[in-house]
Amino acid sequence: xxxxxxxxxxxxxxxxxxxxxxxxxxxxxxxxxxxxxxxxxxxxxxxxxxxxxxxxxxxxxxxxxxxxxxxxxxxxxxxxxxxxxxxxxxxxxxxxxxxxxxxxxxxxxxxxxxxxxxxxxxxxxxxxxxxxxxxxxxxxxxxxxxxxxxxxxxxxxxxxxxxxxxxxxxxxxxxxxxxxxxxxxxxxxxxxxxxxxxxxxxxxxxxxxxxxxxxxxxxxxxxxxxxxxxxxxxxxxxxxxxxxxxxxxxxxxxxxxxxxxxxxxxxxxxxxxxxxxxxxxxxxxxxxxxxxxxxxxxxxxxxxxxxxxx
Numbered sequence: 001x002x003x004x005x006x007x008x009x010x011x012x013x014x015x016x017x018x019x020x021x022x023x024x025x026x027x028x029x030x031x032x033x034x035x036x037x038x039x040x041x042x043x044x045x046x047x048x049x050x051x052x053x054x055x056x057x058x059x060x061x062x063x064x065x066x067x068x069x070x071x072x073x074x075x076x077x078x079x080x081x082x083x084x085x086x087x088x089x090x091x092x093x094x095x096x097x098x099x100x101x102x103x104x105x106x107x108x109x110x111x112x113x114x115x116x117x118x119x120x121x122x123x124x125x126x127x128x129x130x131x132x133x134x135x136x137x138x139x140x141x142x143x144x145x146x147x148x149x150x151x152x153x154x155x156x157x158x159x160x161x162x163x164x165x166x167x168x169x170x171x172x173x174x175x176x177x178x179x180x181x182x183x184x185x186x187x188x189x190x191x192x193x194x195x196x197x198x199x200x201x202x203x204x205x206x207x208x209x210x211x212x213x214x215x216x217x218x219x220x221x222x223x224x225x226x227x228x229x230x231x232x233x234x235x236x237x238x239x240x241x242x243x244x245x246x247x248x249x250x251x252x253x254x255x256x257x258x259x260x261x262x263x264x265x266x267x268x269x270x271x272x273x274x275x276x277x278x279x280x281x282x283x284x285x286x287x288x289x290x291x292x293x294x295x296x297x298x299x300x301x302x303x304x305x306x307x308x309x310x
Contacts, residue, residue, distance in 0.1 A: 007102030018099035197261025214301025
């Protein structure tokens with residue numbers, strides 16, 4: 001029996017909707033009235049999956065509205081949709097065609113609907129994203145400062161760096177207030193930060209970007225974070241294993257945590273030394289440490305127990 005899936009292509013002002021396999025298609029405005037009509041119409045269809053493509057934040061309100069209407073909502077990766085379209089031989093591209101491809105992708109892969117982050121979690125994610133942007137701008141300005149020889153330009157860079165440092169301090173205060181203002185988050189941050197190698201920034205990145213932590217198995221959480229290895233193999237040829245996909249901020253935070261943990265966490269330090277002694281390249285060993293660190297953090301939140309060396 002065919003299941004009904006819905007694909008929604010989200011743009012700034014409109015929602016292109018396609019229903020598979022019936023072929024029904026329609027457009028709604030991306031405003032409160034349009035979202036209410038869409039939720040009512042989709043509930044009447046009783047779809048198994050309602051899939052929206054991540055589009056830089058435009059999908060958030062739509063996904064939250066549909067989830068609140070108790071529809072099975074998933075937000076899918078645009079790269080996977082593009083690859084699926086290529087596999088179908090779909091070269092033409094319009095908003096409606098994209099919606100159909102999303103619906104067919106949902107029917108073929110049957111992604112599991114998960115609870116969407118609540119408003120507070122989305123706020124923390126936005127604050128952490130802005131913090132990353134400012135840190136990247138500061139790093140770029142410091143690189144320019146090393147190369148610039150003209151005094152006037154150097155003074156301009158110094159002024160901008162001071163402004164960015166002030167903004168970073170303000171954001172850190174906002175993030176601290178946000179986390180400390182929530183007893184649940186405060187307890188979770190303390191649990192995560194009990195692990196040597198995990199500081200406040202890493203803990204808060206995981207809280208904001210990986211709210212599923214502690215709720216999934218180790219393989220599922222590794223896949224979400226983008227640290228699950230995949231192998232390239234064909235016939236007698238066997239290539240190297242790679243990691244990729246997942247949530248880039250989470251993967252970056254875990255790698256930074258692995259760098260510290262490989263030196264200061266007794267368990268992960270020994271694990272890293274064992275891998276290096278076995279001939280593993282340094283980067284491969286560090287990725288394995290990041291994956292093991294994630295497994296430990298997942299278990300800590302699952303069991304609600306802080307780090308123990310034993």
